[in-house]
Amino acid sequence: MMNKERLKRVITEMKKLGLKQILVSDDPSIFWLTGRIVNPMERCGAILIKDDGDVHAFMNNLFCFAPLDGVTMHYYADGENPYKLIADELVPGPVGFDKNWASKHTISILKERNDIIPEFGSEPIDICKSHKDESEREALRHAAKINDMAVEFGINHISPELDELTLSNMIEEFFEKHGAVQDIQLQYVCYGKNAAEPHHGAVAGEMLHEGDAVLFDLWAPINNYWCDMTRTVFYKSVSEEHRKVYEIVKQAQQAAIDFVKPGVKMSDIDAVARKVISDAGYGEYFLTRTGHGVGMTVHEPPEASPSCDLVAEVGMCFSIEPGIYLKDNVGVRIEDLVIVTEDGCEVLTKYPKDLQVVE
């Protein structure tokens, strides 16, 4: 059934933004509003929310989407035009569309009506979703616990016999055994200089050598809520330069975590981490933002980046993951998830961060 409290919060945000009507099509947003998992794939499925509380759902009848309390249901069959059904319920003026909805849907609706104006419409739900309630915080804590175990599993299985992809696949299986059932992504396992590419995944045939960094960036949805964490360890030995880089990243990450509390700007969280790395002389090698929101999607608002104007508020969950990336040499990233609390933040991922050399 429709979560009335969440719907009310969304409508409040719509009013603040001056949006009279939004079309919600993102699967996680529909799940967050209704508790229903629906994935219409290439077909059209959406929920229309108006600022007076009028709500309509449009679904293909193949997906067995049962009626929702207080929602006017519109079912269509293959061969029928769902866009006309939606267009008929819109009032003239701006319509907020979800940012990820395929253009074939949005353009088809626009073609049905020449008195509507497309707007970005995800913000009301994105803002509400960024404030996790207690049940969501519990789900994120549980996912983070599995993530700690997955990192430990990965580190315990480091071996010169395993290429990156094999170890990555073993970790993926570990996640699946612990409740990650859908949408699992490639687990990042990066050896040596590969760790210097922030988005190197895991490649077949890449083998481990003494002195290599081993970077694990592991992420999976557990019961619909994502975890995401990174640890970097070293194989058999660590050079002075690499040790220095590691300690700087660790300090930057801790400084940013210590800075998090309600009311601080997300861009300032980024600045705190960046300052530690810049002051140590490595500023130009910190190639990414400091963090991103996590919830039912692995990358969502708010982000800790120089360009984010949002302010940290109680219940927001995001990553803190500064890094230093020295091309053809080494990469170090340390990532934890935090939830903003009344007086600081709760760190969800707990695997130790002291420099570790694995035999």
Ligand SMILES: [Mn+2]
């Ligand atoms: Mn991340």
